[in-house]
Amino acid sequence: MSKRSAVKNARKAKEQDPSGVNPRQPCPCGSGKRYKACHGSAGGVVDVPVARPFDGLANECELIAMREFVPSGTAPLKLKDGEVTLATVLPMAAAALVRADGVKFLGLQVQTRSNDISRDLARALSWLIDAKEGDVLPVVGPESDPGPDAERLQDLVDTAAELVVEVRPDFTWWLPEGSEPSGDVALSLERANQAIMPTERIGPAAYWVDAGEKAHLRWVRPEPEEELLAALARLHARGELTLGDGSRYAGSFRAHGLLVPVWDLDRERHAREWTTAAEELGARLADSLASLASEPLTGTERRARDGLLGRQITIR
Template identity: 70%
Template structure:
């Protein structure tokens, strides 16, 4: 039997057969170790490893106008924003305040890598300039571009500030003109009233007024199957709602995480749902813990099958 010849290590020193450091889940030789890099490799959970993962998913997917200071390891202070003028990837305002946008068009399969490149751009950008979109990756084989996880404190959480409009785009008393003014008008018209619930044990949960009804959208960090099982346990017990005038609507997937959604009575203020959400959070935590010793019974399995089919679309 012929001996297998060990594959030589590239200049990077990374074995071709080991997982690529970019987090794609592919072997290095099939990802950044091949010619042209990995612009087409899809990373399904781009924010994994960050303490702010759930918050980043919310800001990327459905929070309209919000900002948060990025915990950058080196360089100038940078503000993370949901949306920037004309959907720019990054912006250096005329007052030299730096912003990186989350809700932008992407050119690669890894949002974290695109954000890192926007963050690197803004560190040396001139005042009054913007990065329209992060272009295609051109990294040479043997190099692994930075990801957001490489440039920020992974253990830091985000202090999110919600805004009623996008007036923070413009510094001071500056009057917007041209395309910026038009972009500002359109962005303000599209905002749905949104509030972040602040209660013990409740994180990355947002009340959203969608017009005919309000919703609670709660980004959860647990593996999807385990979370579905815990939700099914509560559903079988009749404990999945947030009380009267609410019902579990379904869930959607976003960047590797599951986001359960509840329909709410929009006549109630967002703050009135904080205590019910905290109580639901406690029940959910107990259900998650119980799964380690108590498998789902027949009724709970049927409930899980029903919940799995209730996928919704967020607009």
């Protein structure tokens, strides 16, 4: 063995953690951090985020959309006993509140206080069930954290119920019908309305969003990432990963354990004009997914998949 090889091997041995994981490699827990900054750090990491907090819910994809990019929207949330209104964001990003007319709202776009969004939502929901008119829960604080064995959202809601999302053009639903805001409330409402990006739901977990310079289709998909990428690659290799003229596949981003493909769209066309094209693309994607069981990817399709893997995007 050469001196250079001996030094190199010694360095590798020194870097290797007793667990057998290279500190510079991604942590096996799936956090996305390097091992040395996660479970390989001094004392390890106790609070590892739950990768798929909404797993097991029939409406997982819609929940992700409402939490991540639907600006203003509500949906009836069926509990095992009763019903509340699920909301994208509440005044001052509150965790939950009871409107003056008694309507109970659970906020999705809130700051996460633990490693499990589902557990935080369950804590806010438990508070909301017994809350009275005018009560507000600003945040689910760490001081009341009941621990990892506490109830999660999946324990409190009807897991099979469909989530019927109503996308709202503004935040007037924060107030009871017929109420006129004034003072700080009116100012807060005005600012919130000004920040809304026009959004419409054009299919299951598929949303048209006008981001200003261009419009997009953001589509939360339930399939495992590797399987979905293979199916998208098959369509891409065939020139079928499109919604027609005025559209272009832009890439994808990850949200709460699922992949969200994104297409750039001609913003001069109304959202409803893309509905049929989205349905047709969905049918092609379903056929592509089904074909994977009997038809492995070809060389061209594998190269297309490698290209898609590099097209990760960030939304604002």
